[in-house]
Amino acid sequence: MNTQNDIYDLAVIGAGPAGMMAAWRASECGARVVILEKNASPGIKLLMTGKERCNITNAETDARMFTEVFGKNGKFLVSAFNRFGVEDTLDFFHENNVKTKTERGNRVFPESDRARDVQEVFLRLIKENGVELRTDCVVKKIVCSDGGIEKILLHKGEVRAANYLICTGGLSYPRTGSTGEGYKWAKEMGHTIIEPKPALTPVLVKEKWVKDLEGLSLKNVNVSVYQKNKKKDGRFGEALFTFNGLSGPVVLDMSKSIGKLLSGGQIELVIDFKPALDPGVLEKRILRDLEENKNRAIKNVLACLLPKKLIPVVLRLSKIDPDKKAHSITKEERKNLRTLLKGFRLSVKGLLGFNKAIVTTGGINLREIDPRTMRSKIIKNLYFAGEVLDLDGPTGGYNLQVCWSTGYLAGESAAEK
Numbered sequence: 001m002n003t004q005n006d007i008y009d010l011a012v013i014g015a016g017p018a019g020m021m022a023a024w025r026a027s028e029c030g031a032r033v034v035i036l037e038k039n040a041s042p043g044i045k046l047l048m049t050g051k052e053r054c055n056i057t058n059a060e061t062d063a064r065m066f067t068e069v070f071g072k073n074g075k076f077l078v079s080a081f082n083r084f085g086v087e088d089t090l091d092f093f094h095e096n097n098v099k100t101k102t103e104r105g106n107r108v109f110p111e112s113d114r115a116r117d118v119q120e121v122f123l124r125l126i127k128e129n130g131v132e133l134r135t136d137c138v139v140k141k142i143v144c145s146d147g148g149i150e151k152i153l154l155h156k157g158e159v160r161a162a163n164y165l166i167c168t169g170g171l172s173y174p175r176t177g178s179t180g181e182g183y184k185w186a187k188e189m190g191h192t193i194i195e196p197k198p199a200l201t202p203v204l205v206k207e208k209w210v211k212d213l214e215g216l217s218l219k220n221v222n223v224s225v226y227q228k229n230k231k232k233d234g235r236f237g238e239a240l241f242t243f244n245g246l247s248g249p250v251v252l253d254m255s256k257s258i259g260k261l262l263s264g265g266q267i268e269l270v271i272d273f274k275p276a277l278d279p280g281v282l283e284k285r286i287l288r289d290l291e292e293n294k295n296r297a298i299k300n301v302l303a304c305l306l307p308k309k310l311i312p313v314v315l316r317l318s319k320i321d322p323d324k325k326a327h328s329i330t331k332e333e334r335k336n337l338r339t340l341l342k343g344f345r346l347s348v349k350g351l352l353g354f355n356k357a358i359v360t361t362g363g364i365n366l367r368e369i370d371p372r373t374m375r376s377k378i379i380k381n382l383y384f385a386g387e388v389l390d391l392d393g394p395t396g397g398y399n400l401q402v403c404w405s406t407g408y409l410a411g412e413s414a415a416e417k
C-alpha cells in the first residue's frame, strides 16, 4: 500500500469511464497510477447509462460521420479516434469477455444488457494492473508552481504525481458525483471554460394532460420542431412521453436546437404517428377499419392503429365520443382524427436542467489542449479526458466513445516518463 507521500507517475481525478480507461491504459504502459474518486464506488453514472444497459459505443463505420456528429469540435477527436476508435473499443470489450450486440441506429450494448458488466471489466483490470483506487476520496484543490501542478489536496492529506489527469465529467446528473470541480480547477490554472449547459435533455410541454401518457414509448415516429410555422428541425425514431413532456432519443437529440430557439418565440413539437402513410393512404386505412368494425365503439376500433394509452387522448382532442359506433363517425371527425395522427401538436414550455440532462455541452476549451496527447497547453503536467472537455455528441453511444478514446490516449500520453 502506498502512503500519501508517495510520488506516483500519474494521478487520475475521477473514476468515471474516462478516468478508469485512462488509469488502466497508463498502468499498461508501466506507470504507477492512483485514481481518486469521491464516491464510494467508481462509475456510478456508467451504471445508469442506456437505462442500465450501457450503450457502449456506436458501430457507425464511416469515420467522417462519426466525428461530424460532434459538430465543429469533432475534428479535435480525430487523433483520439485514430488511436483508439470504435473497432478498438469493441475488441477491448470482447477480449475482456463482454460480448456485444448492435441494435437500431448502430447502438452497441453488452449482450447481457448489464452496464455492471462494463464497470466490472475496469474494476478487474485496474486491480490486476496494480492501480491504486482510492474511493470516498474528495479532491479539494490543485496546487501549482512553476507552470506545473505540484500536488493535489484531498479532504484528508495530499497526493503528488509526475502527471495529473482531470476526468471529473460535466455537470449533468450531479447526484452521480459530476459537480463541475474540474472546470473550477482548470479556470484557476488559466484555462478558459466554454459555458457549460445541459444537453440531451427532456422537453417540458404546456399541455397538462400529457401526464396521462407518461411512460408511453413511441417507435418509428417523426417528431418535428416548428417555430412561427417554420420547420426548424425534425427526426425519425423513438420518443417517450414523460410526466410533463417528451423525452426519448429523437427528442433528446433535438434538445440542443430547441434550446437555441427558446428565446425566439413559441416552439411546437409536432408528432407524426404514421410517417409511413401519407394522408391519402391513412384516410383509406381509417375508412377500411371503420368499415370492417361498423358496430364497434370507435375507442376499440382505433386499437389496431394506435397504442392503447393514446386512444382516449386522441379521441378527446378530435372531439369524438369514445363510445360512438364506427358507422356513425362523420367525415369531419375522420378528418380531425387523420390530422391529429399526422400532426399531434405540443407547445414547448422549456427544457429540463442539469438534473435530467444526459450530458453537458461546453467545458474545457479544446484550443488549449493538444489533441494528439490530451495534454494541457497551459500547465505542463496536466491532461484532460472525457466529458469535462468541450465535447458532446447525440444519443447512441457517441459520448461514451469520447470517454474511451480520450481516456485511452490521455492515459498512455501521461504515462510517458
Ligand SMILES: Cc1cc2nc3c(=O)[nH]c(=O)nc-3n(C[C@H](O)[C@H](O)[C@H](O)COP(=O)(O)OP(=O)(O)OC[C@H]3O[C@@H](n4cnc5c(N)ncnc54)[C@H](O)[C@@H]3O)c2cc1C
Binding pocket: 013, 014, 015, 016, 017, 018, 019, 036, 037, 038, 039, 042, 043, 044, 045, 046, 048, 049, 050, 051, 054, 055, 056, 057, 137, 138, 139, 140, 167, 168, 169, 170, 172, 173, 176, 177, 178, 179, 180, 181, 182, 357, 358, 359, 385, 386, 387, 388, 396, 397, 398, 399, 400, 401, 403
Ligand atoms: C442517465 C444517463 C444515461 C446515459 N447513457 C449513455 C449511454 O448509454 N451511452 C453513452 O454514450 N453515454 C451515455 N450517457 C453519458 C455518459 O454517461 C457520460 O458522457 C460519461 O459518463 C462521462 O464520463 P466521464 O468519465 O467523463 O465523467 P463521469 O462519468 O461524470 O465521471 C466523473 C467522476 O469524477 C468524480 N469526481 C468529480 N469530482 C471529483 C472530486 N472533486 N474528487 C474526486 N472525484 C471526483 C465523480 O464522482 C465521477 O465518478 C448517459 C448519461 C446519463 C446521465
